[in-house]
Amino acid sequence: MAKWSNDRLDILSVDRRRLLQGAAGFGMALGMAGGLGALSRTAAAQDSIRAQILQIPGVGAGSPGDADWQQVGELCLGATKQNVQEGEFAGVELTFMGLNNQNLHNLLFRGFLKPWETYTGAKITWIDLAQADYNPRLQQAIATGTVDFDILEMGAPFEGDVCGKGLASEMPDWVKAQIDMDDYVDYLKAPVGTWDGKTYRISIDGDCHNFNYRTDYFSDPELAEAWKAEGHEGEWGVPRTWQQVQAVTKFLKGKQVAGQDAYGYLDPLKPWGGFGFYFLASRATAYAKHPDDKAWLFDVDTMKPRINNPAWVRAIQDVLDVLPDQPADQLNADPNTTGFQQFLFGTGSMLSWWGDIGSNARTSDSSVIGETIGFDILPGSDDVYNSKTGQWDKLADGPSFAPNMAYIGWGIYVMARVDGDAKKHKAAWSAAAHLGGKDLSLWTSAYPSGFQPYRKSHFNIAEWTEAGYDEAFISGYLASQSNSYNHPNAAIEPRIPGIFQYYSVAEDELAKVFAGQVDAQTGADNIAAAWEKITDSIGREQQIKLYQASLGL
Amino acid sequence: MPPAPSATASAAPVRAAPDPARRQAIGRGLFWAATALLLAAVLVQGLHSAGWTGVGFANWRPVLYAYVLWSVAVCASQVLRHGQQGQRALFVLPAFLFTLAVVVFPTVFGLFIAFSDWNLSSFTGRQFNGIDNFVAMLNDPYYWNAMGNMVIYVLAVLVQYAIAFGLALLLNAEIRARKFFRVAFLLPFMLSPVAVSWMIGKSLMEYRFGPLAQAARFLGWDSPAFFATPWVARASIIALDSWVSIPFIMILLLAGLQAMPKDIMEAARIDGATGWQSFWKITFPLMLPVSVTAIVLRIIFQLKLADIVINTTAGGPGGATDTVTSFIYREYRDRSNVGYGTMLAEFYFVLIVIFLTVLLALINRWMKRFPTT
Numbered sequence: 073m074a075k076w077s078n079d080r081l082d083i084l085s086v087d088r089r090r091l092l093q094g095a096a097g098f099g100m101a102l103g104m105a106g107g108l109g110a111l112s113r114t115a116a117a118q119d120s121i122r123a124q125i126l127q128i129p130g131v132g133a134g135s136p137g138d139a140d141w142q143q144v145g146e147l148c149l150g151a152t153k154q155n156v157q158e159g160e161f162a163g164v165e166l167t168f169m170g171l172n173n174q175n176l177h178n179l180l181f182r183g184f185l186k187p188w189e190t191y192t193g194a195k196i197t198w199i200d201l202a203q204a205d206y207n208p209r210l211q212q213a214i215a216t217g218t219v220d221f222d223i224l225e226m227g228a229p230f231e232g233d234v235c236g237k238g239l240a241s242e243m244p245d246w247v248k249a250q251i252d253m254d255d256y257v258d259y260l261k262a263p264v265g266t267w268d269g270k271t272y273r274i275s276i277d278g279d280c281h282n283f284n285y286r287t288d289y290f291s292d293p294e295l296a297e298a299w300k301a302e303g304h305e306g307e308w309g310v311p312r313t314w315q316q317v318q319a320v321t322k323f324l325k326g327k328q329v330a331g332q333d334a335y336g337y338l339d340p341l342k343p344w345g346g347f348g349f350y351f352l353a354s355r356a357t358a359y360a361k362h363p364d365d366k367a368w369l370f371d372v373d374t375m376k377p378r379i380n381n382p383a384w385v386r387a388i389q390d391v392l393d394v395l396p397d398q399p400a401d402q403l404n405a406d407p408n409t410t411g412f413q414q415f416l417f418g419t420g421s422m423l424s425w426w427g428d429i430g431s432n433a434r435t436s437d438s439s440v441i442g443e444t445i446g447f448d449i450l451p452g453s454d455d456v457y458n459s460k461t462g463q464w465d466k467l468a469d470g471p472s473f474a475p476n477m478a479y480i481g482w483g484i485y486v487m488a489r490v491d492g493d494a495k496k497h498k499a500a501w502s503a504a505a506h507l508g509g510k511d512l513s514l515w516t517s518a519y520p521s522g523f524q525p526y527r528k529s530h531f532n533i534a535e536w537t538e539a540g541y542d543e544a545f546i547s548g549y550l551a552s553q554s555n556s557y558n559h560p561n562a563a564i565e566p567r568i569p570g571i572f573q574y575y576s577v578a579e580d581e582l583a584k585v586f587a588g589q590v591d592a593q594t595g596a597d598n599i600a601a602a603w604e605k606i607t608d609s610i611g612r613e614q615q616i617k618l619y620q621a622s623l624g625l
Numbered sequence: 626m627p628p629a630p631s632a633t634a635s636a637a638p639v640r641a642a643p644d645p646a647r648r649q650a651i652g653r654g655l656f657w658a659a660t661a662l663l664l665a666a667v668l669v670q671g672l673h674s675a676g677w678t679g680v681g682f683a684n685w686r687p688v689l690y691a692y693v694l695w696s697v698a699v700c701a702s703q704v705l706r707h708g709q710q711g712q713r714a715l716f717v718l719p720a721f722l723f724t725l726a727v728v729v730f731p732t733v734f735g736l737f738i739a740f741s742d743w744n745l746s747s748f749t750g751r752q753f754n755g756i757d758n759f760v761a762m763l764n765d766p767y768y769w770n771a772m773g774n775m776v777i778y779v780l781a782v783l784v785q786y787a788i789a790f791g792l793a794l795l796l797n798a799e800i801r802a803r804k805f806f807r808v809a810f811l812l813p814f815m816l817s818p819v820a821v822s823w824m825i826g827k828s829l830m831e832y833r834f835g836p837l838a839q840a841a842r843f844l845g846w847d848s849p850a851f852f853a854t855p856w857v858a859r860a861s862i863i864a865l866d867s868w869v870s871i872p873f874i875m876i877l878l879l880a881g882l883q884a885m886p887k888d889i890m891e892a893a894r895i896d897g898a899t900g901w902q903s904f905w906k907i908t909f910p911l912m913l914p915v916s917v918t919a920i921v922l923r924i925i926f927q928l929k930l931a932d933i934v935i936n937t938t939a940g941g942p943g944g945a946t947d948t949v950t951s952f953i954y955r956e957y958r959d960r961s962n963v964g965y966g967t968m969l970a971e972f973y974f975v976l977i978v979i980f981l982t983v984l985l986a987l988i989n990r991w992m993k994r995f996p997t998t
Binding site for chain 1: 684742743744746747749750767831832834848850851852855858938941942944955957958959961962963
């Protein structure tokens with residue numbers, strides 16, 4: 073898999089090199105023919121800007137602050153200037169609603185947009201929300217018809233609530249050109265960000281769960297010897313399937329690595345406002361997402377939940393099977409605890425999480441695993457459940473992989489309420505396009521921002537190493553993400569209204585299963601029953617229609 | 626030389642007092658005009674919101690303004706109609722009208738919502754669904770599990786009371802650095818429960834590096850997971866809650882102890898009563914009114930317990946620490962289930978009122994057995 077990862081990266085970077093070589097060659101030809109080579113200069117200038125912003129403040133030079141964000145915003149204004157005259161939006165006032173998680177998101181946006189405000193003359197008012205306040209604030213605004221913001225930072229799972237109800241403004245073509253949408257990784261292209269064929273979203277993030285593991289565990293000769301002595305199958309190494317993850321987790325129970333208790337896979341089991349469900353999904357996709365079927369959470373035609381089918385029940389049972397082999401407080405460990413207090417602190421050897429774990433492993437002062445962390449796409453399974461036949465299939469080309477595109481990333485959306493005012497409409501889209509700009513996004517991928525790489529151009533290793541990143545580390549980190557994004561069997565989350573209601577209810581039921589109050593099948597049946605109620609409450613026919621639309625069917 | 630005040634007064638035109646009948650008529654007119662305005666505003670906006678007419682306001686804010694205007698008119702009409710008696714009513718009336726607006730109206734309006742299917746993600750909006758929410762509540766194992774937990778949390782108030790009484794007696798005694806201890810013991814009450822749940826629940830009691838976990842290991846507990854098994858988790862939540870709440874009970878009891886007449890204790894001592902006898906026969910009965918107040922207030926607070934649970938365990942493991950409020954929080958906030966969440970809250974409110982009414986009646990009956998009270 074690692075081999076495939078590097079090959080993929082090579083392809084991506086070669087593509088880009090070819091593109092630049094082509095552009096440079098074309099420019100040279102124009103120059104030789106007496107032209108000015110403008111295109112060549114543009115490409116070179118853009119490269120210069122990319123290299124320049126990656127030095128702000130510089131890898132290992134501490135956390136960036138507002139001055140850095142403003143500087144990056146200023147340097148990336150070029151694309152805006154091509155579409156907007158100076159002072160064109162004088163007198164326009166926009167309201168921007170977004171998050172303030174970990175002092176990122178809106179705080180960065182303020183800095184990035186400050187030079188934009190100065191140049192265009194527009195003024196932005198900010199609504200900052202904590203993550204936990206986001207969903208209720210948004211839902212209340214929608215339900216009570218009090219949308220009081222023009223620009224919205226929003227995750228794709230909420231698109232059903234917003235775009236599905238006609239509350240978002242359709243993206244103009246000039247914005248598509250300005251942000252170079254073709255540069256998005258494949259899974260972020262339509263249907264993500266679109267409803268009924270119309271495009272609404274400017275992506276600023278690309279989410280997926282990847283597999284983080286400890287290289288020191290899997291290169292430990294004593295563990296290798298013990299693995300063989302205990303008669304386990306195959307050589308001691310990084311698990312590629314969930315079956316192997318289970319075996320390794322059980323094997324490590326009671327052993328020690330570097331004088332500390334060894335643990336295998338870490339399951340976050342404490343509810344986390346619905347977000348904890350993503351972690352069970354990451355275990356389940358390899359079982360439940362069949363390559364011949366786009367759906368994996370509900371039946372497409374009926375919205376009948378699949379959560380209680382054999383694939384999901386197997387994933388739940390897997391958690392139960394290794395629960396005694398995990399740290400004693402695992403039942404009270406939410407994803408944050410599992411990622412940042414356990415794994416980065418040296419507890420456990422395998423973890424599914426978003427890209428934050430990788431980006432924090434070397435940059436966080438509290439991390440002790442910066443030199444011993446490796447990355448891959450989520451494990452696969454020897455067999456995959458086929459919902460249509462009710463059978464477990466073994467694929468001809470080996471284990472089935474289905475990376476979980478958990479949350480699908482943050483995006484910027486412009487609300488339909490600006491549509492009646494041409495000047496405001498252009499201003500809102502210009503601000504959104506500035507935040508979703510190609511160059512600016514390289515910076516947010518490389519520095520603490522809350523956002524992961526999400527464009528093909530983000531996977532050019534040379535840019536990262538020039539900025540100061542260790543090549544082996546960054547190659548592995550980026551490969552685990554690009555290979556997830558571009559995987560042909562990636563599990564894409566349904567973008568239907570109220571998706572977090574489903575997740576939240578599931579968390580409650582799963583908590584009972586993990587506490588031993590009900591078995592896996594009963595718990596899954598309870599979740600399915602609760603999900604049916606939610607679907608009926610929201611409106612089944614409408615949900616089916618939107619579910620199909622979100623899958624591009 | 627300034628003119629004599631009397632001369633000034635006599636020079637000023639004397640304002641004739643309005644005719645009482647006319648004044649009353651103005652008062653009545655003011656009241657009915659304001660009432661008509663308010664009703665018109667409600668009617669217009671109600672019909673507009675229901676989609677029956679195209680005439681109306683963009684939102685309900687003008688109705689609020691009409692209510693404020695009506696409130697002012699009611700107060701003014703009281704004065705005009707009832708003179709000095711009306712002026713006296715102004716001491717209470719504004720507070721009553723304010724309570725009506727922010728407590729009574731939302732509670733009654735909540736009932737309206739409680740009998741509807743209102744999922745914020747729904748395309749159809751709010752739909753009246755009769756007693757469906759009530760029936761669902763009766764069959765909701767999460768709600769009744771939380772209710773069961775509340776019994777345990779409320780019983781824990783008695784333990785908190787006993788500890789607080791002990792501390793109050795200690796701080797009432799002639800001990801060294803008494804003032805320092807009084808302030809020190811009060812500090813936890815000044816902390817936000819959210820801060821306590823992070824500082825203690827998620828830091829001091831953290832399984833890997835928490836000092837309390839380390840101390841527990843030192844004392845022989847191999848796996849000091851404070852929130853991983855039901856009863857240990859419940860006990861830990863109660864301990865965190867007690868840390869914040871005991872000082873509140875203690876300070877009320879301390880105030881009661883200090884107000885207690887000292888001559889009675891002196892007399893008891895001269896008569897040869899032991900410390901134990903003095904406590905049970907004199908201090909405890911005399912302190913009963915304060916004790917009842919402290920316990921009832923604490924029970925009211927306890928019935929709303931949520932913040933520590935949400936932050937520390939999210940109701941787990943498996944609902945073992947869930948409270949009614951934290952469950953309603955999840956239902957309303959995470960699931961946008963406004964109709965059902967409101968039904969749970971309204972029912973809980975009614976239960977609390979009944980419970981406290983019965984409790985106070987029983988306490989009153991019980992206290993009559995103590996002649997000193």
